[in-house]
Amino acid sequence: xxxxxxxxxxxxxxxxxxxxxxxxxxxxxxxxxxxxxxxxxxxxxxxxxxxxxxxxxxxxxxxxxxxxxxxxxxxxxxxxxxxxxxxxxxxxxxxxxxxxxxxxxxxxxxxxxxxxxxxxxxxxxxxxxxxxxxxxxxxxxxxxxxxxxxxxxxxxxxxxxxxxxxxxxxxxxxxxxxxxxxxxxxxxxxxxxxxxxxxxxxxxxxxxxxxxxxxxxxxxxxxxxxxxxxxxx
Numbered sequence: 297x298x299x300x301x302x303x304x305x306x307x308x309x310x311x312x313x314x315x316x317x318x319x320x321x322x323x324x325x326x327x328x329x330x331x332x333x334x335x336x337x338x339x340x341x342x343x344x345x346x347x348x349x350x351x352x353x354x355x356x357x358x359x360x361x362x363x364x365x366x367x368x369x370x371x372x373x374x375x376x377x378x379x380x381x382x383x384x385x386x387x388x389x390x391x392x393x394x395x396x397x398x399x400x401x402x403x404x405x406x407x408x409x410x411x412x413x414x415x416x417x418x419x420x421x422x423x424x425x426x427x428x429x430x431x432x433x434x435x436x437x438x439x440x441x442x443x444x445x446x447x448x449x450x451x452x453x454x455x456x457x458x459x460x461x462x463x464x465x466x467x468x469x470x471x472x473x474x475x476x477x478x479x480x481x482x483x484x485x486x487x488x489x490x491x492x493x494x495x496x497x498x499x500x501x502x503x504x505x506x507x508x509x510x511x512x513x514x515x516x517x518x519x520x521x522x523x524x525x526x527x528x529x
Contacts, residue, residue, distance in 0.1 A: 315482045320358060322477045325420065325436065326520035327358050332447050333362040333518050333525050336364040338415055342444040344370040346414025351402045352376075355383035359419070367431030369414070372396045374405045391401065402427060406436035413440055419450040423496040430497065434509035434528070447511070447528040454498045464491055467522060502526060 320327055331435050338346065345367040350356065353373035363371065370393050375381055381397045388395050398405060402421065422430055437447045454463040468487050475483065497505070499516060502524075506514035511528045518525045 315478065315485055317513075318477050318482065319475065322475065324471075324475045326440075326523045330518060330523065330525050331359055334359070334417065334450070335363075335365065337446065337448055337517065337527055338366055338368075338417075341362070341415050341446055343414060343442075346445065347411075348372070349411075349413045349416045350374065351405070351416065351418040351437075353384055353397075354380045354419075355387055357383070357387045359417070360384075360387040360390055363388075364392070368393045370394045370396070372398070372411075372413070374398045374400050374402060376401055398492065401437070403432060406433065406440065409440065411440065412442045412445075413443055414442055414445050416441060416445070416447045417450075418447075420452065422449060422451045423453075423494050426495060427501075430502075431505050431509065434505055434511070437528075438510040445529075447526075449502075449524075449526040449528060451524060451526070452494065452496045452522045453502060453524045454496050456498050456500045458498065460495070463496060463522070464494065466525060470521065489506055496522070499524065 299313065319325060338348070347370035348363070348368055350359070350371065350373045353375050354377070356373060368391065371388060371391055372389070373381070373384055373396070375384070375397075376399065378399050381399055384397055385395070402418070403425075422433060425433060434447075434490065454468070458466075468490060471486060471490070472483060475486070478486065503514045504528070506528050514526055514528045516524050517527050
């Protein structure tokens, strides 16, 4: 696991919150389009209203209004940052279901949590894990899903045949060209973060790992440049 401490998580969510908000508000990672599909898929999840596990939930600011329109039976959010979870508590107050928030690392939580869920959601978090950790993540999610449940995975993914260095170069070039509301210092911060922390797999590798983890299917529902929504069942 990457050595991300609570202090580092606190620094990101407080000292660099303005940068993060600019990225989300600018829709540079296509949150609006992707989360609209997440809402649609959650609304169509088979069976009873699902209890949702949100891994790496952050402050849940963008997803909470969409979840409020769904008939969830419960929400469980997990994040490493206590500050993010404090903000999440306020944002998730709009939900008409029980809400639990836990300060924990995603894999650690999955290893010790024994509850079952109708749906699991994770957004732009898995690419920070190494390949073996991603395999563990997918296997553990499969074990936590109830029959008919879905894992909705939002993440950046390399094109098939694109090596990691080529991906990072291409992503950072597009970032510098298109993320126009960020100033030079903010761009440098994001570029340093991407180059120092992003470990995305290819689309085919994600699909292969999902099938190996026991999922019957792994479909790329929508894609915007390297930003994907996968539905695993």
